[in-house]
Amino acid sequence: MKTWELGDQKGIASLRMAERAEPKPGPGQAVIAVKACSLNRRDIGIAGGTYGAAKPATRIPLSDGAGDVVAIGPDVTGVKVGDRVTASHYTTWLDGTFDPSVRNADLGVSIDGWLTERAVIPAAALVPIPDKMSYAEAAALPVAAVTAWSVIEGLGRIKSGDIVLTLGTGGVSIFALQIAKMNGARAAITSSSDEKLARCKDLGADIVVNYKTRPDWDKAIRDQTGGRGVDIVVETGGFATLSQSLAACAPNARVGMIGALAGRPEAPPALFPMVGNxxxxxxxxxxxxxxxxxxxxxxxxxxxxxxIDKTFAFDDAVNAYQYMVDSDFIGKIVVSVG
Ligand SMILES: NC(=O)c1ccc[n+]([C@@H]2O[C@H](COP(=O)([O-])OP(=O)(O)OC[C@H]3O[C@@H](n4cnc5c(N)ncnc54)[C@H](OP(=O)(O)O)[C@@H]3O)[C@@H](O)[C@H]2O)c1
Structure with missing residues (x-):
């Protein structure tokens, strides 16, 4: 079978194709005939050697994927050959509170991932795909959509009528917009592109602000909520945008800090509104x-x-990574396999 490997992690160009024997499942494992996988921002850092310690050169990348179960090992229950599945990327974090040990079995990072024709996945992490969902749609979800859900539902305890703010139009943010609307909430979103903001309006966004032409985007958001502010923030920008996100918050807001898209902050974030509000x-x-x-x-x-913004062929996976670097997309980038 054909598989991609990280190689020496000096950038996207380090990714390499390899030929391997067909994998056999060990105890507790399933082999999946992969149909689709998707990229996340961290995959750029992993390919460039900037996401934690160096990985083995033979590590198979990508945390998100979907396909058909084609073999199961001893002691596997709950899935059978022929099932359509995706998987939780922290393969040992099935429920309950976070423990750092989940990082020891993280698909595409500490264990082999999905960018391969046949993936070996811990069976306990597998999740059945609803009948009306395609492989590509399912492959778009594990990292980005689950993170948005974790902020909005887990931390945010969203209620109808809440206002959810998210920053940029990448994978996590578009899922945040959609999960907000699914719950009868209002959605506010920022972007550097008016064109992308128009797409967000089509997806149901109630408040859109261009953070390039409105560097005071927090004020713009506050104004458009009649001065009230937002109830939940999916903070994808990180510490460099946190001061403005907090300034855009309503009393009793919940802010989930998840990303670092905006880079390092020039000054420590202004946390005063946390206490005041x-x-x-x-x-x-x-x-x-x-x-x-x-x-x-x-x-x-x-x-x-x-x-799903764009789908690339398996052999063309390097260009999927480059497309993410170029940031010309909205939502998710998918690689079709098999
Ligand atoms: N904590 C977790 O478990 C977790 C899970 C998933 C992701 N993350 C992190 O969350 C962040 C988002 O991930 P992702 O996969 O959704 O990324 P992504 O799809 O690569 O998002 C790219 C988009 O981010 C936007 N962006 C860039 N700089 C920005 C800024 N200064 N302010 C606002 N938006 C900006 C741009 O949107 P426009 O083109 O519209 O301007 C860009 O197109 C990343 O830092 C990622 O590592 C964390």
Whole structure:
């Protein structure tokens, strides 16, 4: 079978194609005939050697994928050959509170991932795909959608009528917009592109602000909420945008700090509104398999479809990475396999 490997992690050009024997499942494992996988921002850092310690050159990249179970090893229960599946990328975080040990079995990072024709996945992490969902749609979800769900549902305890703010139009943010609307909330979103903001309006965004032409975007958001501010923030920008996100918050808001898209802050974030407005700020690292199952149930019930910007062929996976670097997309970038 054909597989991609990280290689020496000096950048996207280090990714390399290899030929391997067909994998056999060990105890507790399933072999999946992969149909689709998707990229996340961290995959750029992993390919460039800037996401934690160096990985083995033979590591198979990508945390997100979907396909058919073609073999199961001893002691596997709950899935069978022929099932359509995706998987929770933290393969041992099935439920309950976070423990750092989940990083020891993270698909595409500490264990082999999905950018391969046949993937070996811990069977306990597998999640069945709803009948009306395609492989590409399912492959778009594990990291980005589950993280957005974890902030909005887990931390945010969203209620109808809440206002959810998210920054930029990448994978996590577009899912945040859609999950907000699914819950009868209002969605606010920022972008550097008016064209992308127009797409967000089509997806149901209620408040859109261009953060390039409105560097005071927090004021623009506050103005458009009649001065009230937002109730939940999916903070993809990181510490460089946190001061403005907090300034855009309503009393008792919940802010999930998940990303670092805006780079290093020039000054420490201004945290004063946290006390004055009784705001909860929490770091969120992805979510559990249980959250993933809940997300799929909600998507199935509401017919919510992931926004897939572009699909690349398996042999062309390097160009999928380059497309992410160029940031010309909205939502998710998918690689079709097999
Ligand atoms: N904690 C976790 O478990 C977790 C999980 C997933 C992702 N993350 C992190 O969350 C962030 C988002 O991930 P992603 O996969 O959604 O990324 P992504 O798809 O690569 O997002 C790219 C988009 O981010 C936007 N952006 C860039 N700089 C920005 C800025 N200064 N302010 C606002 N938006 C900006 C741009 O949107 P426009 O083109 O519209 O301007 C760009 O197109 C990343 O830092 C990622 O590493 C964390």
């Amino acid at each position: 009784n705001i909860t700020l929490k770091g969120i690292t992805s979510g559990t398999r249980r959250m993933f199952v809940e997300l799929l149930k909600a998507m199935d019930a509401t017919d919510m479809k992931p926004v």
